Amino acid sequence: MHKLFFYDVDEQIDLSYEDVLKKINASQVYMHNLTNCSVDVYFCNLLKGIILNESVRILDQDFSESEAKHLVGDEQLNVEKEFKVEFSSVEDMINAISNSTATLEIFTSGTTGKPKKIRHRVSHFVNAARITDSHKKDVWGYAFNPTHMAGLQVFFQALLNQNPMINLFKYSKSNVTGLVNDYLITHISASPSFYRSLLPANFICNSVKRITLGGEKSSKELIDNLNKTFPNARINNIYASTEVGAALISKGDRFQIPESKSEFIKIEDGELKFHKSIVGEFDFEGDWFSSGDLVEVLSENPIEFKFVSRKGILINVGGYNVDPNEVNACLINIEGVLDAKVYGRKNKMIGNLLMADVLKDHKVELTEKDILAHLRDKLQSHKVPRIIKFVDKIELSRTGKK
Amino acid sequence: MEKELLELLNTVLSNAGLDTISEMNKEQSLRDDLGLDSINLADLTVRIDDKFGIDVFEEDFIETVGQLLSILEKAGDNA
Known part of the structure; x- marks a missing residue:
């Protein structure tokens, strides 16, 4: 066969x-x-x-x-x-x-x-x-x-x-x-x-x-x-990107830079950086490619870290920077929320209005008001999305990311 | 249009944990009387835009319910 x-x-x-x-x-x-x-x-x-x-x-x-x-x-x-x-x-x-x-x-x-x-x-x-x-x-x-x-x-x-x-x-x-x-x-x-x-x-x-x-x-x-x-x-x-490929594997959310890769991967000013010898060919300045991934170092020798956020994804809401990942994590912890996507909608008054698309479990009763009440309990006011849209599917980007 | 605007206003007020209103008074200040802050007002503009296709803050700074209604009615007449 x-x-x-x-x-x-x-x-x-x-x-x-x-x-x-x-x-x-x-x-x-x-x-x-x-x-x-x-x-x-x-x-x-x-x-x-x-x-x-x-x-x-x-x-x-x-x-x-x-x-x-x-x-x-x-x-x-x-x-x-x-x-x-x-x-x-x-x-x-x-x-x-x-x-x-x-x-x-x-x-x-x-x-x-x-x-x-x-x-x-x-x-x-x-x-x-x-x-x-x-x-x-x-x-x-x-x-x-x-x-x-x-x-x-x-x-x-x-x-x-x-x-x-x-x-x-x-x-x-x-x-x-x-x-x-x-x-x-x-x-x-x-x-x-x-x-x-x-x-x-x-x-x-x-x-x-x-x-x-x-x-x-x-x-x-x-x-x-x-x-x-x-x-x-x-x-x-795994940690992977188009620029670097699959570079690191984690235990839970804890990533380690193994000895064999320590010459090629470093953390500088809280950002993960890769030496040009291990990334694809594209334009960037200097010998190190800045990934834009912000991390928190948990221990040295070998270096262990966890991801905190991504540079440039913060949404400016009335002068406050909001990390959509933080809001998303709160949303998907609500019982009955299967998945969610948090994003900003351009607005002349405050820069961006925070919005969320929510995919809910139809077996659970859940209204926009319930979700907002839960979020207000867990997040600062400017981090609470103002409009919750219930959707049948969370739209993903070309790579299948939110 | 008034009834729909009242509904939208009450959704924003209620979501923001503020008191809802049973009727609109044209003299009411959106900020001082109804207690809406900038984020709440942005929320209201987006809902109005979605419902009526009108960007109410496109030209003027709006302070009162009456100003809001008059822009909506004008846009409705021109539609």
Whole structure:
């Protein structure tokens, strides 16, 4: 039986590694600046660019033409380039990918403004992947945008071990639980927002052995819920970003800078910084990249820290700076609140009016007034969102973050 | 329009822990009589904008319920 490569139930994509090999061998064209295609076409094109040792520009496939053009500048979209290879086996093809000198050009999600272009060598992803016999049987729940850093990391980890990827990205709770149990998914890596969308946890997935969270702050409540839902899984919290990749793993919310990385990662003025030798290629001044992540040092030798906030995310409300993460943490602790998103709405009088979208458990009676009363009890007045909107879904950014 | 504005005002007053009102008096000061602070007023403007599509603080600084009503009515007439 051929090994499954990628499965997407709604898109009716059911592709084995042998199918990918046949498609690559039969193809005569690689598309530069590819847009607007299905995920299987995107993956095959990505592999072709890597095999050609190209500088592969990765664009979201749901970008409008004007959004994509804005990012590629003077270049054209969907430019055909000649492609011709003949691999004798899947292993042969994967070997070529492992030895590629290609670079991947990725755009950050632009939560801080205009999307930023970052280049990573394919060798960065290959070296970061754990390729062992014990990983050969892994089955991945694919829960990130495939054009973003975290999605690419999972892609390489699965590809280099020839593991199946079952698409969970943007699927609802009932689909996710069905797919995890039907395909006996063993590994899921996703943002806390993805896991929160599975709450309240009224199901159990025994097949999952490893859960990884990254990209946003998580909470003890979420971890407790994940422990119940995935009773056989080891839960890892990682620090990862488009600029750096997956850099650190935590115990609970406590991150440690291991001895081996102490020359390349430092904390200065409460901000986490990375040496240029371990980050992708993009413009920044000096030898150290300032991550914008503000941390609190808990102990020295080795350095242990926890995340406090992100620079630039503070919302100015009438002259007061409000950290939306602090308000969000309070909101999701209210019984009946499954998830929430706190944001500012521009206002001439006070700069920003604090707003919150709330996803509530329909089994629990909860009004805007109840929520405000709870928040007023826990937060200073300027930190209390003035308008609570009940929504069916928390809208996430391109990377699946809030 | 008056009835809808009264509803919005009472939502803001109630959410802010202030006394609600049963009827509006055009002379009432939004700050001094009703007790609304800047954040409460911003809250009110956003709710009015969402409901009527009107940015009430676009041009003038508004002090009283009457001024607020008159802008809404003017915008309503022009719609």
